[in-house]
Every structure is written in structure tokens, then in C-alpha cells.
Amino acid sequence: MCVPLPCHTGVVTRGLTLVLLGGLLQLGCAREEGGSALEAVRRAGVLRWGVDIQGGEPYAFEDPEQPGKLIGFEVEIADAIARELGVRAEPVQNDWSNLIPSLERGTFDIALNGLEVTPSRAGRVRFSRPYYVFALVLTAREGDARVVDLASLKGHRVGTLANSLAWETLLQVGAEAVPYEGVREPYLDLAAGRTDAVLMDDMIASRYGADVPGLRTVGEVGEGRYAIAVRPADNDLAVAVDDALGKLLQSGELRKILARWKLDNARQEKLSHDVDTGAPSSQRALSGGHVLLFLQAAGMTLLVSTAAMLLASLLGLVLAILRRHGPGAVSALCVIYVELFRGTPLLLQLYVLYYGLAGVLDLGPVTASVLGLGLNYAAYEAEVYRAAMTSVPRGQMEAALSLGMTTPLALRRIILPQALRTALPGVTNDFIALLKDSSLVSVLTVVELTKRMTITAVDVRSWFLPGLLCAAMYLAMSLPLSRWARHLESRLVRA
């Protein structure tokens, strides 16, 4: 199965909202103080489990033959656990990156969807005993002899999913971890030479990486566990889930489910032994190092936004002029450009530019980000300029022409200087919008401010401080711009 678009892109736009929601909920929403979570589940007769069905085969996904019906090994495990508890399992669709925040706010009772047990996550939720043991599979390009094991990754660019066990492993060995949001793109980028290696769970590696030409599997360099996440306060439910998993293991049903999905192997022997999922590491606080990383990310946001806005302003100006004064065919092309780039999602454009055209156009992530944002915003700037040019009275052009000026000269000396004054506040506003839209480029593996926040939020197990820091840094960039825009506007009114 191919995953052409990122599964979890919502996180970038939803991040800030979540900070506010999450912050409030963490303060106020410890559900049903003293009440038993297990009793609540039994009373309702339903065990609601959080899952992202976009995660794909074999986890939990829509049956291609029966749309609407969910299948996958995790569906079967959820059903089996619910059966042990004497209730019925009900899947609740949730963006994968937000499974844990959603669990915390009470959207569902448990989260069961390829959640790896990492020290960061273990400090935030209560993990059940594992239901699957996975291997970390290292993949490199054919003929690249530099990559041999984990230690050899030091200083190399290595693709993986942000906040996964592989991510934390890479940071530990001093590799430059490149965060992806989809599972296919890391392998395509590796083949294209944009990274030096990919470290992923074996399930992903075998399904999404094995068929990419030009790559070789270096080997299994570590292992980890999938477990079910339960709210720490719901201890009785967690114990019941542990018991249920233990029974499924003893009866052999769990292994049968894994075998049905061709997931059973010698590694799964370990499921019987390790009941405990390992002690959570102590909570990490937001440190000076984090702040430094935030500043670095803010620099990236500023760099990408400024360069993109520069491109957008210049291209937009050219588009606006050609649309008004170019020959018919050129003018029509400009209209098509504006409608095309305004009328399709920026995210899709970034994807096409970076992944879709990878064979034709070998762009680095930052270059592709600047180009993608710039090309998109040029459409908006063209409209701002066009409106501003329309607002310059017709007589100005007539007077210029009557003095013997050519149209280009009249545009340069007479029309544009007056139009740009009118356009400037609008352009500044768009710049502020661009600053925030630049968070979308995290899908091209660029770690900018919003991405840094989501990564740090998992690291310190709270959205609150990273969110505040992120918001503060955006404001520190956008407020001066707003002030400048207002200043320009008031000057315009006086003129």
C-alpha cells in the first residue's frame, strides 16, 4: 500500500489550539475523581479505543472490499481484549500524532495503534504489557558502505518518524534525525540521496521500504515494544487490560492473531517474559537547551518566511503587471497561475514540489520550502498588487503617456510607486500570515518553530510550556510586523 500523503499533517495547524485546550484540560479534567474507570467501561458496555485508520495495513484500516469495515491485527486485539472485559470494542478515529493528548482529554478509554513504548511516552501514560515486539530496521543506499550499524550513523542525516523510538535512538547516537510525517517518503528521500539512512520499525520497513529500488537493508539494530496506552489515573482499567493481554497470550490467541497477519516470529517469544514495560524515565523539564533549539527553529521560520515573501513579492508584482498590461495570452496565463495556486492546498503544492517532482527537480528541503511558499503566496500578492494598481486613478497613466512616456516607464515611475504604497499594508499582513503558514513546511522535514514545539512537547511531556514558548516566539516576530503595517496605514491616510 502506498501512502502518498502524510497521515498526520493536522498536527502542525492544530498544535497551537491543542496547547490551549490541552493546558486547560490538564488542569481541570481529571475525570470522575475517585470513580473507577473499569466500572465506567463495563457500565457503558463499550471499550472505546483511539486509532488512526490512515496508519494503514496491517495496523487498523478500512477493508478495501468492504468500505467502512475496519480490519487489521490491532482491530482483532482490541476486539479480543474487549471480549475479555465483557464489553464490545468501539474504534474512535483520531489523528495519530494526537492520540496521547486525546487520551488525556478523555476522547477514548485506551489508545491502541502502534504506540511504541518510549521513555518520553512512558512518563505521560500508563502502558500495558506489550502486545508486539518490533525490531528497529536500518536501511541505507546500495553501495553506501559508510552505514553499518547505529554507531556509524553519527553525524549523518537519518530519516524517521518524529518522537518514535527510532527518533530517540538516533538522537542518542548523535545522528541528525530528519523528521517525517509519512512512512513512504523517508525511503524515497533516501533513494534520492536527500538522507543517508532510514531507521524504522520492521513493520514499516518491510511494507514501505523494501520495494524501493536502490536501497539495502543493513539489519536490525535494536528492538522495542508496542503497548496500549491508558490514562495513569485509570489504574484498574490498565490492570484489567494487562490481565486480558496475559490471558490472550496464555491461550495462544494473541500469537494466532499475529500469525494471521504474518507478524508472528521468534521475537514474539519475549511477549511472555516481559510483563513490565520498563520504568518511565524521570520527567524532563524545559531546559536552556530546549530554548536554544527553539531559537534555532525560530531562525528557520524567519529565514524560510522572509525568503519566501521576497520571492512572492517580486513574482506577484510581475504577475500583476503582466495580467494588466501583458498581451492577451500572457495575461490569461497569469490568471490561470493565480487561480491554480490560490485554489489548491498549499500542503499539496509543497508535496508535489518536493516529492512529486523529486525525479526532475532535485531541491533541498529548505529550498523547496522557500519555493513552495513563495510560489503560493505570489498568487495572493499578485491580487494585492492588482487591486492597488486598479486604485491608482486612470488619469495618472493618461498624464504619463501624454508626456511621451512608454507604458513600462509610466508603470515604473508613476503607477507602481503609488500602487505600492496602497499595497504595502496588505503585503505586510500577508507576511504575518506567511510566518504562520510556514509551519506547513515541516512535512518537508524542515524543523521550524511549530515542529520544534511538537517535538519538545513529547520530550517534556507537556504542551503547555513549549506551546507558550512557541506562541511567544511567533508573536515576537509578528507583532513588530503588525505595528509596522499600522504605521504604514496611518501614514497612507495622512498622505
Place this chain on the structure above:
Amino acid sequence: MIEVQSLTKNFGGRAILRGVSLRVSPGEAVALIGPSGGGKSTLLRCLNGLESFDAGQVRIADHQLHGGVTPAPRALRPLRQQVGMVFQQFHLFGHRTARDNVTEALIHVRGEETSRANARALEVLTRVGLAHRLDAYPHELSGGEQQRVALARALAMEPRVLLMDEPTSALDPERVSDVVELLRGLRDGGLTLVMVTHEMKVVRKLATRTVVLHGGELIEQGAPEEVLERPRDPRTRAFLALA
């Protein structure tokens, strides 16, 4: 200097000009009068190519314009450098001072040195009585001052023909005679003037010939005193009775 032959212009299915013919010799000052909507401003705009027309032709300062053809702005440059225009709404460049309004075309069309252009601007602005307003922006000038800057801007280019749409409409009464005096001097120096005006005093003092346009037709022309005192066409009489 100007020869208009059977000029016809339609706009939106309505005839604006119906076969107007007119000859103007060098040094003549022609006043176009007549009721609003008669085609006076349109005729003026046809003379420097701001409006295209459907049939007939215009020869002006050795340049030819043909009906049914929209010439490229570039092709009109030589014509426009010799034919000045003063608009009814002035159309001063809003982002430029009075001086820079005048020097703009001197520097960027004629390629003059800035210092020379500035000297020229001072000279023409002095002639229209605005030597003290060099650094004022259009929005800081009164209507009458703006109109005089617009006149200075056109004169600075040393045109052979000057087209003017209501050139005294915004002026204080005492200023009108100054401007008329200035234009008379230029006329006597050989500058050809064509103006649209509603002010009969200006027609009498400045024009060498009066042309009456009505409903897109040239209905009467002659010396100002003749047309204004003894109009032959009843439509001219009706117009003058109200003017």
C-alpha cells in the same frame, strides 16, 4: 499644424463624433465650445491618441492617426512629445512635488540632466506664479495651483501644440487673466492651442477661432466675436443663451 478629416467615433453603440473635420494653422488658438456631451473632450483626446476612433484621420505636428487603428503607446511617443495636454482634472502625479511633476518627463523622456531639468522647472513654475510652491505635493496645493502646475508640466516639454481641457476652470478670477496673458504670449510666439472651455471671457481674450460642437457634429465656426455675438445656427444660439 492640425488636420482632422471626417473623424467618427462610436462608443457603446452611440455616436460620439460624427464626421468632424477641422484645420488648425500654426499659432492659431481654437476654442471648442458647446453643450456637455457634444464631443469636445473626446475630440481633444483623439488628437493626441488617448482615444482611438472608428473612421477618418488626424494629422497633427507631422504625425498621422488613422480611424480603426489602435496604435501602440510606443508609436505615439514622438507625437506626444510635441503635443502637450492639460487635463480637466489635472492628473498631477500624486507622489511627486510640484517641481518633480515638471521634471519627471524632462529627465525620463527627454533624458535631460537633473540640474537642467530643475532649472527648467523653476522657470516654468515661475511663469505660472508658483515659484514659492516648488516642494509642495499635489494634495497640499489648491485646485487652482494644481491646474497651474499641470500647465507648467505641459509647457516644460516645449510642445508645438498644446491641448487643454477647461484650463481655467479651477482658477481664481484674478488668476484667470494671468494665465490667459501667459497663453497669449505663447500663441503669439507660434504655439498652436486647442482648448475646451465654458468660459466665454477666455474665448474672447485668447481664441483666434471658435468651433461649436453639438451632438458630435461641428455645427459652426468662426472668429470668436462673430460666433459669440452673431451665431447663425439656432443650436448655437440656444447654447449661448444659457452659457
